[in-house]
Amino acid sequence: MLIINCPLCGPRDHAEFTYVGDATKNRPKNGDSSNDNAWYDFVYLRDNPKGLHEELWQHSFGCRCFVKVLRNTLTHEIIATGMPKDNLILKEKGLELNV
Amino acid sequence: MFRFQSRQQQRLDDGGQINRLAPINFTFDGKKFIGFEGDTLASALLANGVRLVGRSFKYHRPRGIYSAGIEEPNALVALRSGDRHEPNTRATAIELFPGLEAKSQNRWPNLLLDYLQINNLLSPFLSAGFYYKTFMGLPGWHFYEYFIRKAAGMGDGTKFKDPDKYDKKHVHCDILIVGGGPTGISAAVTAGRAGARVILVDNHPKLGGQLNGERYFLDKKPAHHWVEQCVEELDGLENVTIATRTSAFGYYDSDVVNAIESVSDHLPEPLGYQCRQRLWQIRAKKVILATGATERPIVFSNNDRPGIMLASAARRYVNQYAVKPGKKAVIFTNNDDGYKTAFDLARSGIEVVAVVDSRKNIPEHFEKELNEKDIEVIASSVVIDTYGYFGLNSVKIGTLSHNGKTIESNPYIVSADLLAVSGGWSPNVHLYCHSGGKPVYNDSIEAFVPGELSQNGHSAGASRGSFSLTDCLQEGHNIANTMAEALDLEVAEQIIPETNENTIVPIEALWRVPGKGKKFVDLQDDVTESDITLAHREGYVSVEHLKRYTTLGMGTDQGKTSNLNGQAIMAQEKSEPIEKIGTTTFRPPYTPIALGPLAGRDIGLSYKHTRRSAMHNWHKQHGAIFVEAGQWLRPQYYLNEMEQPSKENMDKAISREVQTVRTSVGLVDVSTLGKIDIQGKDSAEFLNRVYTNGWTKLPIGKARYGIMLREDGLVFDDGTTSRLDECHYFMTTTTSNAAAVLSHMEYYLQVQWPKLDVKVTSVTEQWAAMALAGPKSRNVLSKLLPTINVDNESFPFMGVREVDIEGVPARIFRISFSGELSYEINVPADFGEFIWQRILEVGKAYSIRPYGTEAMGIMRIEKGHVAGPELDGRTTATDLGLQKLLSSKKDFIGSKMMHREGLKDENRPRLVGLVPVDKKSRVKSGAILVKDPTLAPPVPKLGHVSSSAYLSPTLGHPISLGFVSGNIIETTKKIWAVSPLHNESHELEITDPVFYDQKSERLHD
Amino acid sequence: MTEVNTSKNSLRRQSGLAHVINYGQFGNVTLNGPSLFICERHPLTILQLDTNKSKTLTDISNLLNVEFPHTNTCNGDDKRRILWLGPNRWLIVEPEHECLQTLINNEFNSSEVFLTDLSHGKSTVRLRGRNARDVLMKGSGVDWHLNSFGADYCAHTKLFDLAATVDCRDIDVFDIYIARGFAEDFWGTLVDAAAEFGYQVD
C-alpha cells in the first residue's frame, strides 16, 4: 500500500485515490492543425521512467481534487505531492528525472 | 492435582511459566493427554513423553519436535476438526486450550505404520528434480501428478465453510516496535516515556521473548521481574498500546506494517461476537524491528530423528515449560550458546552426557560451572551419526580433521535420547527485507545482518546481530531515543539493568559434518546435503536457482532453520564466500497466515457493496427478479403472483411487459442513470467542449441528446442534458459510466480549464427516476397533473417541466428510450416509492405495468438505440451512425484525434440491424460475423454482433444489433454469425438498425 | 432519532434505511449497557454550497449565523451544521427545512452562490459511544485518534469501502454521511462491526 499525502485532506491510503496518468503531458491548444505531433504526444506517447515520475491522481473518495504526485517508480517512495499547477520536480531541487 | 501430574512423566516438579493448578485436557491422534495452562501443544506433548509427532514430507521419516517457536519445520499437525479443521499448524506455536484436538499428518494409516515410508528405501532415486526429470517428459504427467502430489504433501484442508468471523483494523503510531523481547521492551519503555504514540506487537501470549526461555537475571532478580515491571509501566501509559498474540507478517511501502492478531485462536472457539483473527494495518512514522534471531542447526548424518532439537529449544522447554525433553542429553555446538543449554539441562536434572564442541579451545569462563556440574566437554569433535528409528537412542561422536573434511581416529557411540544442536544464530531480517533492505554477511557471527536502510524501519538487538543481553537492552533504548528526537519529542531516561550473562565468544563456522547417510538441510522439505551438491554438479549457481531446483526453504517455514546452511554448503562447493552466493529474497508473510483476516468482512454478498434504488423494496415485494448492473440491483422483469421462476415464465413476463408498453403504458425504474448537476456562468461553453454537438442555443426548458468522445476520438458516453435555468443544466449519463463521466469533467475543470466557472455535482442519489412510456403515458400524466396542460404543443418532445405531483417537487423530461411517447419523471429519492405507487394507481385504468431491464433492452434494440455494448470504447460516432452530432463549428474533446486516418476509414464496421434468415435462431451477442462459416481458419472477420433480443415481441422474431464492415454492407445483404465456443452458426440478413417506427412518429406525437 | 418536522412532506419522506433499521439492543451488550448508540438522522435538509467569493461567504455566514469552516473541519450544531467538503465547497445540514434554499437564493445572486440539494441523496447515521472510534478504525485508514480527529473535524474518506463523510460532532459522537443507494449495505456492515462492543439502535 502507498500512502499519498493529499494537499488538502492529509495522508490517505492510495485506495482512496484513482490513478489518472502522466502529469508531465500538456494538452495542446485545439484548432491548430499544425500541431499533430503535440497531440500524439499528449494522447499516446508515454515514457516508462525508472526513478522519479510526476503522476496525477484524483482523491476520488475524499475532496475529489486532482493531486500531483512525485513518485519514485523504483522504490515506490512518494517524494512530494501538490496541486496540478505545482511543479514538484523544481520544488524538490537537486532531484533529477530518471535517476 | 497429583493425579494429573503423574501422567506428565517428563514434567518438572517446579519452575517454568506454566500454571500447575490449571490442567488442560487435549487429544493427539485420538489419545487423551493432560497439559497445563501456559503450555504449547509441543511442550504438553513432550511433558507426556510423546516424541514422534509426524512423518516427513517426501521420505516419510519419523519426525519429532525440533524447535520451540514459529520456525518449527517438523511438528506440523492438523488442528481441530469439522469446519474449524486447520492443517499444517505448528505444534510449537499452538497455545494449549481445553479440548484441543490435534492429528499428525502425512502418514497412512498411522504414525507408527506408514506405508509410504517405502519412499525412504527408494530414496536413492528420489533426488532433487527426480519427479520432474522422470515424469514430466512422459505423455502421462497429468496421470502421475495426482499420485505424486498425494504421496508428497502436507495436510488436507477442509471443504466446509469457515464458521468464524474476521476483522480488520487500521491503526497509526509514531513508533511501531515489532517484537516484545528485551530489545523491544526496552525501546517501548523509552519511547513511551518520551511521549511517542507507541504500538508494541509480539506474537506470543505475553511479552519477554528470549527472556522467557532463559535463566537470566536482571539487577540480580529473575528477568521476569523486570518484564513485569516494564509491562506495568507501559500499561499505565495512555500513549502505548501493547498487542500480544499479534504477528507482524509484512513490511510494505510507506512504512505500513501488517499484523494479524489471534483474537481467539487460543480458545476452543470464539466467544460470542468475537472474531477469530484481526488484521492490523499499522501506519507508522518509524519502526523498530526487534524481531530477534533464530538458532540454526548443523548438518550431519541422520540429523532428523525425534529427540534431536535446537539447543535453545531444549533450554526453553526446561526453563519456560518445566518439561524435560529427554533423560540423557548430548549437546553439539560450534559456539558458546550450547553451554547455556548444557547448564540449564543439568540444573533440571537431565543427565548431560557430553558437550561436543567443534572448536579447538573450550572457553575458559565455562570451566568452573562445567566442573561443578560434572559435564564433560569433547573439543574439536562432532556428532557424526545418530541411531534409533522412532526416536534417538544413541549418538556417534568423532574428532574432526584440521581441514574439517574428514573424521580422525576412532569414532565412538554414546547412548542419549536428546541431542541439542547449536549451529549459531541468524538474525530475523525478514521484515527488514520486506521493507526493501538488502542484508549483508557478517563474519563475526556467521550470519546475514541488516544492511542499508530502505524505509524507516531500524533493526535493533538480536535482529541486527547484537546477541548480548546488555547490548539488546541498550540498543532498544538508544534507537527509541533517536526516533523520539527525530519526532521532536523529549528524549527519555532509562537505567539499563545489570545482566548476569557471559561475554559472547566468536563462533567458528561449521555447516556440515562429513559422513554417509541422509544429512538433512531442510527438514520440512526433506532437502538433503546431497541434493545441494547434486544441484551444484548440475550447474546451478545462484541461490534462487538452488531454491527452485531443490525446494530448499520453500516450505511453510520458509527455511527459517535451513536457508543459511543450504547457502553455506553451496558456497563451500563453489569455494566462494557466502555473500557471493547471495541470500534469497524474503517476502511476506513472515509466518503462514490465514486468508480470512485479509478478506475481513468482504465475503459472500458483502464482497462488493450493493446499491439499491428508492423503489427497491416495492420491486422486491412485487415479483421483481433482480439483475446486477454494476453495483446496482435492478428489476430484470416482474413475475405475476402465480408464476414460479422459470425460463418460460421469464420469456412470458418479458413479452408481456414489452407488449404493454407498445400498446398501452408501462413504468420502469431508471434511477441508476448517472445524473450530474452543472451550474456556473460558463456551463454552456463547458458543455460545448465536452459534447460533440452544439449547446449554446439550447433554450431553458429543453433537453438535448449528446455524445462525448475521449481525447482519442472514440465515443465515451451518451445521454441527455437539459437546461433548467440560464446557468443551470442537468446531465444524464449511462448507468455504467456515471462515475467516469463525473471524473472526466472534474479533470478538465480542475486540470485543463481551471478558469471556467462551472460546478459539477453528482445528484444520481438525490433523484429517483422512472420512465412512463407507451401510447397511453400522456393520459396517465394528465391525471397525475390535473392542473397542467401536457398536450403535445404545451409539453413537446424534448420538453422539460418542473412541476409538483401531489405536493412532491418533480422534474419531468419528455424523452424516450423505448421509442414510444415517454416521460422521464424525477422526484427526490425519499418520495420515490410514494410517487411510483401513485403512478401505478393512476395508471390502473390503462392497464399499466412495471417493466424491467429486459423489456427495456429489447425495445431499445427494436428502436436501434445504442447502449453499453455499442459504446464499447472502440467505436466512433460515425460507426454508430451519429455523425450528424459532430459539430464542425467548434473544438471539443476528441475533435482533433477523431480525424485520424484509421478512424475515417470507410470500411470500418458500422452499426447495422441483423435478423436471422430463419426468423427464429437466437444469435449470441459477441458472435463473430463472417462470410462463410465452413471456411477453415483463419477466417477474415467482417464484424460482430453487439446486442441481441432473442425475441422481439413487437416484430415476432429475434433481432440483433451489430457492426459490419462498410464495404460488406454495400455489397451483400446476408452474412453468417459464428460462435465457435458454442459450436453455433446462423445466417443473418443485414438490415437498418432501426427496426421499429423508423420515422419516429410515435414519440413525437 | 427523528428530527423535528417543519415540512408538509415529512410524513411521506421515506428514508433509505426505512427497511433495515431494527430498534433495540444488539451484540455483546454487557451489564454496563451498550457502549455504542446508533441512529439515523432523518429527515434532514442537506445543501451543497459552492462559492469562490469570500465576501459572499461572509454574508451568507451572517445570514445563517454559522461560520464557514476551514479545510477538514465543521462548524455549528445539530440545528445548523456546516461541513467543509472541498475547495470552495461546503455542506449545510439542518433538520428538514424546505425554505433554506429559497432563503439563500433570495439574498444572493445565482451567479455567485451555487446551491445543490442533496437532502435525499445522502443517508446520515449517528454513531455515538466510547467505542465509536474503534468502529471507524475498522473501516478506514484515516487516523481517528482524538489528537488528530477531535470535535469539529471532518473527513471525506473510504469507509468500509464506501465514499463517506465523517463529522466529529463531539469527542465520541460522529455523523456519517453516505450515498443513499448504499445505505442498507452500509448499515449492515456498521452494525456487524459494532456487534463486539454491544450497541443500541435508537
Ligand SMILES: [Zn+2]
Ligand atoms: Zn483530498
